[in-house]
Amino acid sequence: MTQVYGKVALIGLGLIASSMFWAMRRRGLAGTVSGFARSRETRDTARRIGLCDTVCDSAAEAVADADLVVLAVPVGAMGAVAEEIAPHLKPGATVTDVGSVKKTVIDTVGPHIPEGVHFVPGHPLAGTEHSGPESGFATLFDDRWCLLVPPPGADPEAVARLRLYWEGLGSFVEEMDAEHHDLVLAVTSHAPHLIAYTMVGVADDLRRVTDSEVIKYSAAGFRDFTRIAASDPTMWRDVFLNNKEATLEILGRFTEELFALQRAIRTGDGDHLHAYFTRTRAIRRGIIQAGQDTDAPDFGRKKVER
Numbered sequence: 001m002t003q004v005y006g007k008v009a010l011i012g013l014g015l016i017a018s019s020m021f022w023a024m025r026r027r028g029l030a031g032t033v034s035g036f037a038r039s040r041e042t043r044d045t046a047r048r049i050g051l052c053d054t055v056c057d058s059a060a061e062a063v064a065d066a067d068l069v070v071l072a073v074p075v076g077a078m079g080a081v082a083e084e085i086a087p088h089l090k091p092g093a094t095v096t097d098v099g100s101v102k103k104t105v106i107d108t109v110g111p112h113i114p115e116g117v118h119f120v121p122g123h124p125l126a127g128t129e130h131s132g133p134e135s136g137f138a139t140l141f142d143d144r145w146c147l148l149v150p151p152p153g154a155d156p157e158a159v160a161r162l163r164l165y166w167e168g169l170g171s172f173v174e175e176m177d178a179e180h181h182d183l184v185l186a187v188t189s190h191a192p193h194l195i196a197y198t199m200v201g202v203a204d205d206l207r208r209v210t211d212s213e214v215i216k217y218s219a220a221g222f223r224d225f226t227r228i229a230a231s232d233p234t235m236w237r238d239v240f241l242n243n244k245e246a247t248l249e250i251l252g253r254f255t256e257e258l259f260a261l262q263r264a265i266r267t268g269d270g271d272h273l274h275a276y277f278t279r280t281r282a283i284r285r286g287i288i289q290a291g292q293d294t295d296a297p298d299f300g301r302k303k304v305e306r
């Protein structure tokens with residue numbers, strides 16, 4: 001793989017930015033990489049572990065002369081970061097982000113992007129429950145989807161180059177509009193995270209009744225919930241505050257279904273339960289038949305079409 005950008009600037013040096021750096025280095029996608037994070041501790045850690053060619057003490061310094069600027073901070077911080085870097089962006093540069101929500105990022109970042117600088121938002125559908133500069137790894141984006149959300153009128157060349165970059169990082173790339181992105185992610189990621197947080201919270205409340213048995217005997221299903229519920233609180237607070245409408249819509253539907261299942265249990269309506277579970281099992285089997293092994297850690301990757 002050859003170089004796609006001369007200089008890449010990473011703003012925020014957590015899981016996603018550090019994974020991006022190691023993946024870029026693996027494939028030689030950038031000539032040089034600069035980085036900036038708000039806290040001195042993170043910058044010191046980044047320097048110690050060799051994350052980025054240069055770790056800068058200001059965002060302005062990091063983005064100077066950069067051909068690609070990646071905003072990899074929590075969604076709620078994107079607008080302020082964009083405002084801070086705007087006067088220092090190189091004409092012709094591309095600004096992208098990796099935020100889990102797209103509409104509010106476009107609304108808060110977009111107005112700060114100067115004329116002559118391209119803005120192409122993105123979202124890698126890859127992550128873990130870990131955060132910070134030491135949590136990244138080069139293979140995080142391999143065979144995962146990255147969704148690009150170019151605003152109407154975005155420069156096709158800038159979009160094509162960013163697509164090439166993400167393919168170089170190992171991902172499959174698809175374009176989507178912001179509203180649709182936020183609804184899809186509410187179903188596949190945001191509501192499931194909230195459900196996991198709730199389930200672990202309920203188990204914790206019950207711990208007083210069951211002593212430590214909840215943890216001691218936790219089966220695979222509950223362990224999966226605890227992994228998800230260990231995700232970064234700042235990131236997820238910002239996701240829910242910024243994808244309010246779609247998440248509430250999905251949670252409304254979820255609650256209706258839950259009530260129906262609750263009633264079926266109370267009234268002993270086995271037919272309802274059986275029919276429901278048969279339908280959900282068919283969905284999972286359909287996914288497997290389509291070429292996705294849901295037991296593998298790579299569940300969610302698209303294998304059949306490539």
Ligand SMILES: NC(=O)c1ccc[n+]([C@@H]2O[C@H](COP(=O)([O-])OP(=O)(O)OC[C@H]3O[C@@H](n4cnc5c(N)ncnc54)[C@H](O)[C@@H]3O)[C@@H](O)[C@H]2O)c1
Nearest residue numbers: 012013014015016038073074075077099100127128131132
């Ligand atoms: N973790 C995931 O699974 C995942 C997956 C896909 C996308 N995302 C998105 O990627 C973004 C980054 O997530 P992450 O998991 O890398 O988070 P992280 O917590 O690992 O890292 C965030 C970084 O941003 C820095 N930061 C926070 N506020 C800042 C500010 N105002 N100015 C400069 N730096 C600031 C932090 O110091 C840290 O270095 C988020 O928008 C998140 O929604 C996360």
Ligand SMILES: O=C(O)C(=O)C[C@]1(C(=O)O)C=C[C@@H](O)C=C1
Nearest residue numbers: 100124125126127128129188189
């Ligand atoms: O695998 C995980 O730990 C994740 O939660 C990753 C996950 C997801 O929900 O799939 C989380 C948030 C993102 O925006 C993208 C990916």
